[in-house]
Amino acid sequence: MTEKILVTALEGAHMLSMGRSTFWRAVSEGLLPQPVRIGGLTRWRVVDLIRAVDPASPPEPRQSPGARAA
16 A cells, blocks of 8 residues: 555644644644645645654655656
């Protein structure tokens, strides 16, 4: 099974054990990262949420544009 890369506000809130309104407040206060907007969708990168609560987590390796995961 593939792990999610992007999550909704509700999924992000559940990941961090908080309510959705608390999650949005943390975003507006700069405690959590701003979302990624894709068309009409608003999502958060899981790695950004993890990094926000655990700054010691390793950075995600970058892929060059057009590179495909194995």
